[in-house]
Amino acid sequence: MRFAVSTALAIAILSPSVGAAETLSAVRYDKNKDGILDETEALVWRLHVQDPILAKYDVNLNGRLDPAETERLRADSATSFSDRSRSVANDVLFFKNRKIADIDKVASSRPPPAVPAAVKPPKGGCENQQRLFVRRDRLDTYQYREGTFITGFVPKSKAKGASASFTHDDLDRSKSATINGRVSYVISQNDPMSPCFTGLPDDPYARHDFSVPSLFGTTVAVWTDAQGIINSPRTRNERSALKAGFDAQAAIAGGPFFDLQYLIASPYAQTDFRGEARIYGMTAAWEPFAPNVRLGGTIGAPATKYLDWFWQLRAEADVKRVDVVGATALTRGDYVWTGAVARLHLTPFPDRSVYDPFGESLFPDLVGRFYADITVNYHREFNRGIEALLWGAEVGFNITPDGAASISVSYTDGLDKDTLIKQRQYLVALNYKL
Numbered sequence: 001m002r003f004a005v006s007t008a009l010a011i012a013i014l015s016p017s018v019g020a021a022e023t024l025s026a027v028r029y030d031k032n033k034d035g036i037l038d039e040t041e042a043l044v045w046r047l048h049v050q051d052p053i054l055a056k057y058d059v060n061l062n063g064r065l066d067p068a069e070t071e072r073l074r075a076d077s078a079t080s081f082s083d084r085s086r087s088v089a090n091d092v093l094f095f096k097n098r099k100i101a102d103i104d105k106v107a108s109s110r111p112p113p114a115v116p117a118a119v120k121p122p123k124g125g126c127e128n129q130q131r132l133f134v135r136r137d138r139l140d141t142y143q144y145r146e147g148t149f150i151t152g153f154v155p156k157s158k159a160k161g162a163s164a165s166f167t168h169d170d171l172d173r174s175k176s177a178t179i180n181g182r183v184s185y186v187i188s189q190n191d192p193m194s195p196c197f198t199g200l201p202d203d204p205y206a207r208h209d210f211s212v213p214s215l216f217g218t219t220v221a222v223w224t225d226a227q228g229i230i231n232s233p234r235t236r237n238e239r240s241a242l243k244a245g246f247d248a249q250a251a252i253a254g255g256p257f258f259d260l261q262y263l264i265a266s267p268y269a270q271t272d273f274r275g276e277a278r279i280y281g282m283t284a285a286w287e288p289f290a291p292n293v294r295l296g297g298t299i300g301a302p303a304t305k306y307l308d309w310f311w312q313l314r315a316e317a318d319v320k321r322v323d324v325v326g327a328t329a330l331t332r333g334d335y336v337w338t339g340a341v342a343r344l345h346l347t348p349f350p351d352r353s354v355y356d357p358f359g360e361s362l363f364p365d366l367v368g369r370f371y372a373d374i375t376v377n378y379h380r381e382f383n384r385g386i387e388a389l390l391w392g393a394e395v396g397f398n399i400t401p402d403g404a405a406s407i408s409v410s411y412t413d414g415l416d417k418d419t420l421i422k423q424r425q426y427l428v429a430l431n432y433k434l
Contacts, residue, residue: 390417
């Protein structure tokens with residue numbers, strides 16, 4: 001699997017639009033005629049797809065223009081220039097030494113030269129980079145990327161999305177609002193999986209040693225996270241956590257166990273929906289990616305034609321100071337939490353067309369529409385000996401084919417470490433993802 005990942009990452013680095021339609025036949029690039037493209041052959045083929053000039057003049061298929069090939073390109077360019085220059089030279093001979101009035105008279109009888117149409121450069125690179133993310137929580141942002149290497153590790157259709165609901169009861173004159181969402185904006189990103197990557201190696205053909213860990217990009221993003229309920233009139237079980245902060249994220253590629261590891265530091269300020277609480281903290285987290293065990297996402301075909309799945313793991317330490325309690329069950333003082341969050345994603349009727357263009361889905365109208373998640377949060381506070389276990393399950397349906405909107409039913413049970421208020425609730429929500 002390490003070979004597959006290294007190939008995927010190499011292709012993602014060398015092309016900002018890997019998912020583009022490849023129309024160049026790969027037959028020519030199978031040098032040993034074994035019916036498949038090895039890593040080197042696939043790399044040259046992909047470079048030629050991206051650059052038609054390279055495809056035309058790189059006759060020895062080594063992925064670069066050698067001196068002889070460069071000379072052929074120069075000669076063809078000179079010939080084209082010479083052909084275009086002949087007609088210009090004839091006009092120069094005709095018009096030279098003539099009076100301006102005569103030249104204007106002849107020129108006015110000729111059709112005006114065609115004005116070249118304004119050609120807009122195709123969108124690509126940083127213009128296509130997604131910076132704004134609207135999702136359910138931190139795990140739902142998937143390291144601030146929407147897709148990589150064909151369908152991506154985790155496309156938007158598998159995300160949960162943010163939700164908000166409002167209830168007004170005329171009988172008991174009460175109102176209630178429930179909000180679960182996180183809005184993030186990427187300020188800076190230098191990630192080899194993004195179209196804005198600027199750190200290409202000097203030799204893009206060099207084989208990367210994935211057995212040695214190395215820095216593999218950085219991301220800085222600001223975010224606001226809202227989770228909870230606000231009631232009017234206020235009730236005893238009201239709980240909410242409103243946070244704002246930023247993520248400083250670094251990716252480590254390679255190593256003996258994981259293909260990618262994400263290290264995230266997140267300072268934040270926390271209050272509640274009423275603006276009463278005053279809490280400050282810092283979270284340090286670690287999120288691994290290993291597609292051979294479907295951890296963090298997947299590369300390759302879905303697990304089966306009936307069901308695809310992957311899981312996520314986030315280990316974290318959260319240190320916070322509570323100055324004002326507000327709409328929480330916390331007490332004033334310092335908290336030191338350590339623990340982890342694990343989430344299992346299930347996708348019935350996955351899309352296999354990218355990997356098997358001739359395969360037919362049993363239910364084509366349901367491809368990528370359903371999803372189910374099971375999430376378990378466990379944290380322990382060492383100063384006070386508190387254990388917080390919170391778990392939830394959700395089943396959703398993507399209303400739009402791209403997954404931008406969905407409807408879901410969820411159940412949550414346990415103790416939330418950010419508020420220390422017991423939860424046991426069902427929620428039907430309309431979700432939005434970006």
